[in-house]
Amino acid sequence: xxxxxxxxxxxxxxxxxxxxxxxxxxxxxQAEKINILAFSIAEANGFGVVRALVDKPEAAYEKLNxxxxxxxxTDVIAVKMRDVPGGLFEMASIxxxxxxxxxxxxxxxxxxxxxxxxxxxxxDAAVEQILARGGTLLSADEFS
Amino acid sequence: MIAWDPNMELMPEAELKRMxxxxxxxxxxxxxxxxxxYHDRMVAHGVHPDDINRLEDVVKLPYMVKxxxxxxxxxxxxxxxxEELVRYHVSSGTTGKPTVVGYTKNDLDNWTxxxxxxxxxxxxxxxxxxxxxxxxxxxxxxxxxxxxxxxxGASVVPASVGNTExxxxxxxxxxxxxxxxxxxxxxxxxxxxxxxxxxxxxDTRLKTAILGAEPWSDQMxxxxxxxxxxxxxxxxxxxxxxxxxxxxxxxxxxxxxxSDLALVEIxxxxxxxxxxxxxxxxxxxxxxxxxALPIIRYRTGDITSIDHSLCACGRTHPRIAxxxxxxxxxxxxxxxxxxxxxxxxTLLSIPEVSGHFMIEVNRVGALDNMLVKVELNPExxxxxxxxxxxxxxxxxxxxxxxxxxxxxxEISEPxxxxxxxxxxxxxxxxxxx
Numbered sequence: 001x002x003x004x005x006x007x008x009x010x011x012x013x014x015x016x017x018x019x020x021x022x023x024x025x026x027x028x029x030q031a032e033k034i035n036i037l038a039f040s041i042a043e044a045n046g047f048g049v050v051r052a053l054v055d056k057p058e059a060a061y062e063k064l065n066x067x068x069x070x071x072x073x074t075d076v077i078a079v080k081m082r083d084v085p086g087g088l089f090e091m092a093s094i095x096x097x098x099x100x101x102x103x104x105x106x107x108x109x110x111x112x113x114x115x116x117x118x119x120x121x122x123x124d125a126a127v128e129q130i131l132a133r134g135g136t137l138l139s140a141d142e143f144s
Numbered sequence: 145m146i147a148w149d150p151n152m153e154l155m156p157e158a159e160l161k162r163m164x165x166x167x168x169x170x171x172x173x174x175x176x177x178x179x180x181x182y183h184d185r186m187v188a189h190g191v192h193p194d195d196i197n198r199l200e201d202v203v204k205l206p207y208m209v210k211x212x213x214x215x216x217x218x219x220x221x222x223x224x225x226x227e228e229l230v231r232y233h234v235s236s237g238t239t240g241k242p243t244v245v246g247y248t249k250n251d252l253d254n255w256t257x258x259x260x261x262x263x264x265x266x267x268x269x270x271x272x273x274x275x276x277x278x279x280x281x282x283x284x285x286x287x288x289x290x291x292x293x294x295x296x297g298a299s300v301v302p303a304s305v306g307n308t309e310x311x312x313x314x315x316x317x318x319x320x321x322x323x324x325x326x327x328x329x330x331x332x333x334x335x336x337x338x339x340x341x342x343x344x345x346x347d348t349r350l351k352t353a354i355l356g357a358e359p360w361s362d363q364m365x366x367x368x369x370x371x372x373x374x375x376x377x378x379x380x381x382x383x384x385x386x387x388x389x390x391x392x393x394x395x396x397x398x399x400x401x402x403s404d405l406a407l408v409e410i411x412x413x414x415x416x417x418x419x420x421x422x423x424x425x426x427x428x429x430x431x432x433x434x435x436a437l438p439i440i441r442y443r444t445g446d447i448t449s450i451d452h453s454l455c456a457c458g459r460t461h462p463r464i465a466x467x468x469x470x471x472x473x474x475x476x477x478x479x480x481x482x483x484x485x486x487x488x489x490t491l492l493s494i495p496e497v498s499g500h501f502m503i504e505v506n507r508v509g510a511l512d513n514m515l516v517k518v519e520l521n522p523e524x525x526x527x528x529x530x531x532x533x534x535x536x537x538x539x540x541x542x543x544x545x546x547x548x549x550x551x552x553x554e555i556s557e558p559x560x561x562x563x564x565x566x567x568x569x570x571x572x573x574x575x576x577x
Contacts, residue, residue, distance in 0.1 A: 012527030014520065016557055042529045046554050049527055068559045070525040103528055119527070 040106035259292025270297035277325035284387025331510030345373035398463030496524035
């Protein structure tokens with residue numbers, strides 16, 4: 001099956017861990033009128049990676065790259081979770097049973113439901129399994 | 145005053161100079177005849193052994209620099225037959241290749257003799273228990289002092305570096321009276337002792353420390369002597385010369401440079417002209433009796449001054465002052481020589497990072513800490529933190545393998561580190577000695 005419609009382009013930005021870096025990234029996106037839909041920071045000693053889903057990923061990439069930031073696109077998927085106890089468990093179990101590894105994930109409270117952003121080792125398999133088990137994936141269109 | 149070899153150490157200066165001239169003349173003839181390296185150098189320099197007719201003629205000879213050793217890696221300058229070699233030591237070079245020093249039996253004997261005299265001049269001898277806390281192995285410090293101390297009849301504790309609590313235990317239990325290590329490591333031992341509730345001054349028999357392999361200051365000496373109730377002596381040497389060879393005597397007024405072993409010149413680093421006694425310049429050393437790796441007019445890169453006047457201890461051999469610095473950008477980190485060019489060379493071999501870097505050196509507690517900041521190459525960037533941590537680990541491991549000293553690595557954004565148009569200033573040294 002074609003899974004591309006469910007593959008969402010996340011932008012990942014390398015940032016040194018020092019005051020002003022996030023402001024510089026966020027300010028640049030604002031200047032380009034780019035909206036941030038979901039967002040997380042992973043930090044290590046001295047540096048971090050800012051990950052964001054934005055409505056205009058190409059424009060965001062261009063802008064941040066031009067500013068000297070290291071930016072890359074990463075394919076992630078976005079799963080709707082039932083906003084009740086066990087909602088995360090359902091999704092995690094589906095992936096676990098299919099032996100799909102979650103590299104990282106973050107969640108946000110979407111307009112209609114809680115949304116889980118997943119970076120997995122096998123995107124196509126994850127999409128198939130989740131749909132086959134009755135899960136709901138957001139399509140890339142819903143983010144633009 | 146007790147001397148190890150009074151005939152030699154108290155020899156009148158004029159006699160010493162006559163002896164030096166004979167040794168120099170012999171050395172030059174030997175190398176002109178038997179060493180391709182020195183023969184070619186002398187020919188290219190337009191000098192023949194017949195031109196060496198008095199001691200001062202040493203200035204007619206060409207210099208040798210550290211990169212000569214790298215360029216002739218590993219043993220192209222050696223003049224001894226391979227089966228005559230009884231030991232190798234290896235130190236870091238200025239870039240990729242290390243410097244290999246070979247020793248014949250006589251070379252080791254002279255080196256050991258030099259240290260036997262030196263240790264005796266610091267008041268160490270039979271009955272002393274000497275803990276050698278310099279690294280044993282390829283580095284010259286450990287084994288050099290080990291054999292020097294054995295020769296004078298002291299009891300040697302070959303502790304090597306590290307495991308500070310164990311070092312203290314040995315100092316206490318074996319009633320150690322003298323320790324050889326870097327000054328910063330002794331400070332670290334002092335701090336560890338304090339934490340363990342041990343007073344070096346009151347609870348141990350330590351009375352002498354032979355400290356070197358890194359820059360330190362008279363202020364640091366005062367602090368060590370006062371806090372630990374010991375006498376601290378400065379020791380000098382580099383692996384090219386053999387290893388540590390010269391110390392101060394109990395007068396603590398300069399290193400005695402044994403004239404039968406070393407011919408010392410202090411030159412103006414720009415003009416190459418000799419400078420008068422008491423004036424600073426670069427130290428150039430000829431090792432007069434080396435067999436395996438002969439050293440003529442070696443530019444040590446160390447800045448100091450010389451004093452030929454008779455020492456209050458009675459020794460006639462000239463003294464050089466505490467080192468005032470380096471002519472190049474060599475750093476000494478926990479006793480190990482590090483050239484920024486080595487760091488650059490290493491980083492260029494790692495595709496994940498760029499060749500732009502900065503080195504920051506700090507003293508954390510008593511110990512040196514070296515931080516290397518590198519820029520990640522955009523192609524190597526990953527959204528996964530672990531991938532970047534792996535790159536940082538790889539850079540750290542590779543640098544450690546090349547430099548023999550562990551460093552911290554910081555990953556920076558591309559383009560964030562300073563660019564230099566003229567001479568790069570890649571080192572920020574915040575250590576206060």
